[in-house]
Amino acid sequence: MSMPTPQTIPDAFVPQNILLIKLRHHGDMLLTTPVIQALHQRYPHANIDVLLYKETLPMLQAHPLLRHLHFIDRNWKKEGGAKHISHEIGLIKTLRQCRYDLVINLADQWRSAIITRMTGAKVKIGFDYKKRRNAVWRHSHTHLVSTDRHAQLHTVEQNLAALAPLGIAPEGWPAAMHYSEADWQKTRSTLLAHQQVEKPYIVIQPTSRWTYKCWEDDKVAGLVDALSDDSSDIVLTAAPDKNELAMIEHILSLCDSRRVISLAGQLSLPQLAALIDHARLFIGVDSAPMHMAAALNTPCIALFGPTKLTQWRPWGNNNRVIWAGDYAPLPSPDSIDTKTKLRYLSAIPLNEVVAAARKYLDE
Incomplete structure (x- = not known):
């Protein structure tokens, strides 16, 4: 099967609603903030939202450049099959209602790929993880970015590499922690x-x-x-x-x-x-x-x-x-x-x- 095209997305593409997905620990969420800053500078009028685990909300809840934080509660699965499925469906419906033009999936879980695909976004960027090289992962994204150099990169640099198809340089973006x-x-x-x-x-x-x-x-x-x-x-x-x-x-x-x-x-x-x-x-x-x-x-x-x-x-x-x-x-x-x-x-x-x-x- 052919790979999603890795080439740069035309400058004419100007998203209005952007979703960033990262499903990891607290420190990982903080290290996504350079991506948020870079996206805001490139698309200053776009709304930027994040999907993350519920327990990591405090890391981004005061960030001034974010419109909304969607979350997955890992306790959903403890509520039983029917309620768990209901939560997942509700999340997908909410994401679709946001009409995202651009989704950037920084996560490596299957769940993140499926969610990315189901948003219906025109542009869906993810990483070409070797452990995910199959049809489901490929067709959940429109653009896949190489991970070949990840071992030589800081986590911040890995995250910023996902912006390459948008023509955004991966250098010079600081991390940020906000509080009230x-x-x-x-x-x-x-x-x-x-x-x-x-x-x-x-x-x-x-x-x-x-x-x-x-x-x-x-x-x-x-x-x-x-x-x-x-x-x-x-x-x-x-x-x-x-x-x-x-x-x-x-x-x-x-x-x-x-x-x-x-x-x-x-x-x-x-x-x-x-x-x-x-x-x-x-x-x-x-x-x-x-x-x-x-x-x-x-x-x-x-x-x-x-x-x-x-x-x-x-x-x-x-x-x-x-x-x-x-x-x-x-x-x-x-x-x-x-x-x-x-x-x-x-x-x-x-x-x-x-x-x-x-x-x-x-x-």
Whole structure:
């Protein structure tokens, strides 16, 4: 069967309604924002909507360039077959009613391809994933973009590559994280309620949903003690997950400094963004908050282990990556058992992180 044509779409094509599809985690959604910016600059009068998973809505809900967020709730399937099907049909009807001219499918799931096709859009762009090379995937898109260089590209660059048929250059587009003034006021009042914390402060997020991405608790405590002084308070953050909250409590128990507070599990993602945006420095592991810090242009120190650095390093110029692989051998990222309790970041020396932090703080 013939492939959908990959050539550039004529300049005469000016969409009025655009749908962007990405069905992944929180950090992935943040890394779609350069695509949103690029589309808006090329088509300033177009309406731009996004289809995403419900739990990731906070990453884009305050974005000023978006008209509407459609979502898929992963809990639909728990409601039984009939209700699940009803939700899916309702979503398709809603998307068709929006009369999209252009759909850009950044996802790799079969579901995303079927939805793309059923929107009825004139132009439907997707990626030519090797694992999806069959008739269903081909005929769900009018244009497929090569993924041959994806291994050499950052996730942002991969996403932007989907705009090639539109003649949009893939360089020069920053990521963005937005929040409301109410988010900042709520965050600020929460800070003031904890020992009258005011700026300046440092945010440290040592947790991840995956233990293998975490540094050792005693080293985090050592970092807190080393950076706590009369000019900076330390704010620890984490998701409202029992394992992450337990990790924060353990770190606090190891700290000698009293100039540290925990807001773990107390902030929404936009409120966390506000906290990070007003911080002197962010230090964290490979996680959504790290990507938020980079997008907000807050000075960021990112600790990495056996993760694909090329794809997931912080996107921006105001950051420093400290990679455990520079201090000890690491296993291949593709070989990791994500349920392991091993902490591959343990090879990172405390003094290296302290030195990197002080360099930022002294600037």
